[in-house]
Amino acid sequence: MTDLSRPARELRDALREYVRARNKWNGTRKTGVTLPELRRVFRAVPRPNVEDELESAALSRHLDELYGCGAVRAMNGDDGEKIPLPKGVWVLPTRQAAPRVREPLPPLHPKVRKVAGYWENAAPRTRIGYRAVNNWFFSEPDVTPVPKRERALDIFGSHLYSGQFDAEEKAFDELGGPLFSDREALYELLHMYSTPPQIVTERLIPESDGSYGRIGDGDVLLVVENVTTCWSLIEALDGVKDHAVGYVACGMGSSFLASLAGIKMLRRGKIAEIRYFGDLDPTGLSIPAAAAVEAGKDDDLPEVLPAVGLYDVLLRIGSPLPRKEKRLTAAQAADRVRWLDSSHQATATALLCGADRLAQEWVGLRYLKANRDWLKGLDR
Secondary structure (H helix, E strand, O other), X not given: OOOOOHHHHHHHHHHHHHHHHHHOOOOOOOEEEEHHHHHHHHHOOOOOOOOOOOHHHHHHHHHHHHHHOOXXXXXXXXXXXXXXXXXXXXXXXXXXXXOOOOOOOOOOOHHHHHHHHOHHHOOHHHHHHHHHHHHHHHOOOOOOOEEHHHHHHHHHOOHHHOOOOOOHHHHHHHOOOOOOOOHHHHHHHHOEEOOOOOOOOOOOOOOOEOOEEEXXXXXXXXXXXXXXXXXXXXXXXXXXXXXXXXXXXXXXXXXXXXXXXXXXXXXXOOOOEEEEEOOEOHHHHHHHHHHHHHHHXXXXXXXXXXXXXXXXXXXXXXXXXXXXXXXXXXXXXXXXXXXXXXXXHHHHHHHHHOOEEXXXXXXXXXXXXXOOHHHOOOEO
């Protein structure tokens, strides 16, 4: 390798640092630096003063050294000046990239054999999706049709796939590419269906009171944080005759707190109690806890209480999975869980002080239709 002068070495190092900061360059590929960028980097590098030497001449001289040692390569064309400079340079690799390790194609279930043609070029997360669906079919699953987010927990709701998605119940929202892009075919393959967004009740017809559709003659308004579980509960309650629920609404996360005024306007003596069911995580508990405080300040609003039976089931059958929200201190957790039934507070505190969460979609349609224990607090 050609010995470099000190100014040339410093220019080489400055160029590498520049592209590392700008492009997150890791030294395994060439990357371009335009002439204006090159001049800025050069001007920041200390160099000896040579009397009457123009900047272009000094830069050209140092570039010649870098060409000779293979640190950079000139781009085609020059700036057309008397002392020509290239339109830019390529900063060349300093090391070889590690060879890509391809995950071998696993034995495929007959229902997903077509992914063999996509496997080699699939993105890493897409390949995780293929593997998860394949494993699910091999587990001889219950293929009774269920909402998409409940099916996502069936397939991705284990620590094997933790950290691959923002939330396991939302995995299908994040997956694309062959198999996952054709939604109609995917829904048919996995025996799932989509629940309509932003619709909070089953019966938006004449017997509907305002925004809350009557599903029974009770005086309880059941508010559910997420739309999937809301629809599953509406469908399950259709098969139950002796419950106290008169209305079901989707809280849509934090919008529930803002909706309290609407509940007051539409109450008209027909809602005596609000029962709430949501995710067991810091946000999922802060929403009803704050709503309960606000409702407690207004004599015209009913209490906001937990749907005890639904939380019972969630804590019993749900699989805790890592969450992105930070751990809470014991004091912070105690403040959040105070709204829950006393029988759930210790377990919920441990959950919030740890790193996991429980998505309410674990209490899925199949369980709701096959059992009655979740009606505790919603029965007569």
